Each structure stands twice: as C-alpha cells, then as structure tokens.
Amino acid sequence: MLSVQQRSLGLFSIAETSNNDLPMGVLSDGTPYLTVRGLAKVCGVEHTSILRLIQKWSEEKDKPRGVKIAELLQAQDYHDQNLYISASGIHGNFYAIPDAVCMAILEYYAFDSDKTDKEIARTNYRILARSSFKLYVYTQCNYNPNQKIDDSWQAFHERLLLNDNIPINYFSIFKELSTVIVNMIRGGCKIDDTTVPDISVGQIWSRYWVQNKFDESYGSRCKFPHVYPDTFRQSSGGEYEAWIYPADALGVFRKWLYEIYLMEKFPKYLNTKVTRGAIIAPDATKLLDVLQKPGQISQNS
Incomplete structure (x- = not known):
C-alpha cells in the first residue's frame, strides 16, 4: 500500500463536484477525497478546526482529540504521518483528505467529541458508512473506476x-x-x-x-x-x-x-x-x- 507521501507525487483531481455545497472529488490514482471545507461541513465544525488538525497533526495527535482519532485511523489501517495529500485541481493546489482519514475524523465528531450537538456528524456518518465513502464520492462525481484513465x-x-x-x-x-x-x-x-x-x-x-x-x-x-x-x-x-x-x-x-x-x-x-x-x-x-x-x-x- 502506497503511503500518502508516495501518492502525493504529481497527483491531481480528475473528477470533482460541490453537490450540496460539499467539495469532494477523485484523484488521478482513484483516491476519493473531501476538501478541508467539505470535511468540516460533514462534521458540523468550523473549517479552521479541521485545518489546524491536519496541518499540525504531529502536535495534535498527542492531545485528547488526536489520541482518539489516531486510534480510529489505526482501525482504518491508516498509518501515514500526514492526514492529507497535496494535490492540484482546477483552482490550483489544495489539501485532499483521503477516505480513511475522513471517516476516522467524522466518527470522532459523531460519537467521541464533547460537542453538545453531534447530530450533523452522526447523520453524515450513517450516510457514508451505509453506502461506503468511496462509492458515495464516486457516485456524486460521476466517476467510473472501471473506465481506463484517459x-x-x-x-x-x-x-x-x-x-x-x-x-x-x-x-x-x-x-x-x-x-x-x-x-x-x-x-x-x-x-x-x-x-x-x-x-x-x-x-x-x-x-x-x-x-x-x-x-x-x-x-x-x-x-x-x-x-x-x-x-x-x-x-x-x-x-x-x-x-x-x-x-x-x-x-x-x-x-x-x-x-x-x-x-x-x-x-x-x-x-x-x-x-x-x-x-x-x-x-x-x-x-x-x-x-x-x-x-x-x-x-x-
């Protein structure tokens, strides 16, 4: 399995959408992703909270929130040091947050966060867990993984x-x-x-x-x-x-x-x-x- 650092080399978005004002897409290696703002929206939090988490993961992973998310990442069989992939898209460079990271962070906000209102995160977690994150993004972006890359x-x-x-x-x-x-x-x-x-x-x-x-x-x-x-x-x-x-x-x-x-x-x-x-x-x-x-x-x- 390629690491995030290996997958980051030259990756770019080949399909993307903002259905329901939810920015998401598929990278050139088939990895489905949400942007920082997209993940923040499904979690029901401010995008700055997610941005700080992924940019300063080396520090955040030792804090209570980070410790729990790290456990959930391990359960997703995700062991990379970074929580995002640096990629290029139609508007330039951006952080693409891969499916395993999205689901781990979403699960934290749905069930483990001390937020008083977890309903947004719980509802979105059920939707994505039911259909699978990858299938959901592929469907929203009209992406066919069996189609040979152009x-x-x-x-x-x-x-x-x-x-x-x-x-x-x-x-x-x-x-x-x-x-x-x-x-x-x-x-x-x-x-x-x-x-x-x-x-x-x-x-x-x-x-x-x-x-x-x-x-x-x-x-x-x-x-x-x-x-x-x-x-x-x-x-x-x-x-x-x-x-x-x-x-x-x-x-x-x-x-x-x-x-x-x-x-x-x-x-x-x-x-x-x-x-x-x-x-x-x-x-x-x-x-x-x-x-x-x-x-x-x-x-x-």
Whole structure:
C-alpha cells in the first residue's frame, strides 16, 4: 500500500463536484477525497478546526482529540504521518483528505467529541458508512473506476512523476503550467507529444526574461534535466535540458502568464490546435473563458 507521501507525487483531481455545497472529488490514482471545507461541513465544525488538525497533526495527535482519532485511523489501517495529500485541481493546489482519514475524523465528531450537538456528524456518518465513502464520492462525481484513465491524463501524470525533482529554490515552466494543462484536458484538448504547451510558454518567457535582464534582478536561471515518457516521440532524444528560474521571480512569472501569455498568446496557440483537430472550436472558447479568469490557489479550501 502506497503511503500518502508516495501518492502525493504529481497527483491531481480528475473528477470533482460541490453537490450540496460539499467539495469532494477523485484523484488521478482513484483516491476519493473531501476538501478541508467539505470535511468540516460533514462534521458540523468550523473549517479552521479541521485545518489546524491536519496541518499540525504531529502536535495534535498527542492531545485528547488526536489520541482518539489516531486510534480510529489505526482501525482504518491508516498509518501515514500526514492526514492529507497535496494535490492540484482546477483552482490550483489544495489539501485532499483521503477516505480513511475522513471517516476516522467524522466518527470522532459523531460519537467521541464533547460537542453538545453531534447530530450533523452522526447523520453524515450513517450516510457514508451505509453506502461506503468511496462509492458515495464516486457516485456524486460521476466517476467510473472501471473506465481506463484517459491517455491525456496518463501522459500528463507520467511527465509530472518524471520531472518532480526541481530544486526548491527554482521553478520550472512545466510544473507551473500544471493547472493550465489540467484545464486543457478537462476542456477536451488532447495532450500528447504533439501538444506540449510548456514549450511554447517556455520559449516566449525565455525571450521576455532576457529582454528584461531579469538575471540582474532575481539571479541567474540555469539549465536542468527534463525527461519525456517513453510514449512521447521526444523521448528518443534522451534527456533534455530546460531552463529553470529563481524562485524569487515566481510571482513575476505568474503575473506574466495571466496578463500576457493567457490573454495575448494562448488564443493563437489554441487556434493551431483547433486547426489540427486536437480540440474543437466550442471547447477552445470555453477553455479560454476558464483560463482568462484569475483563479485562486488555496491550501484551506
């Protein structure tokens, strides 16, 4: 059984919903999850209470609430050090709380908490225990676990896993484009070795970097190995080198990506994909509508 840390590498949401104002979804490895706000709602508590619990689990597990939840986690055969999976979704990075953790915390609030009103937690615990948490989330998200993962998701996931070792004080164009690529796949755009948006973005950003002499402002960029999956024709060339940039310039890049690339350059890029049949025109229009609206990246959603 893979640990949370192992499963966290490159995981992203491939199905999600907010039915009944309850944010939930399924990760690319099939793990059903609730967000922090989703779990707080079924437990009938403030989301800050759940957020504090999962972020400071190393401290919380020795307190009365944590001790009891730890026992329930053990009963769920859950032994990882973290209570969440760091994943990416349509609005950026977030904490995905896996099914075993959700059920253990919900059971605590339903039967062991000293809260005066446990009815919300008890009602939701009965619902989820009756149908199974996994089946409930799969049904709400219209997710079919027997359906083979789309080739585009697979290609994207493989690239993420192969290129997850960027030095902490640098950022890569490919990893920064994860949310854009996820939206492209959801919008119907086929992602394969002929559709590699980070190459287009990387070339234009590189020129912008040089023109503005950002080496002098943020430090020198450098080349770093980039590997393509075997299913990509580019893999025949072996290991490539791509520019990575000082982390101090990350805010500048994200501002440029939204204000210049997505607004001015990306429509032209998409048009070439429509011409080549990688995406149909109506889906391209919807995709632009999503990406040209500034999103929010939140760890407590």
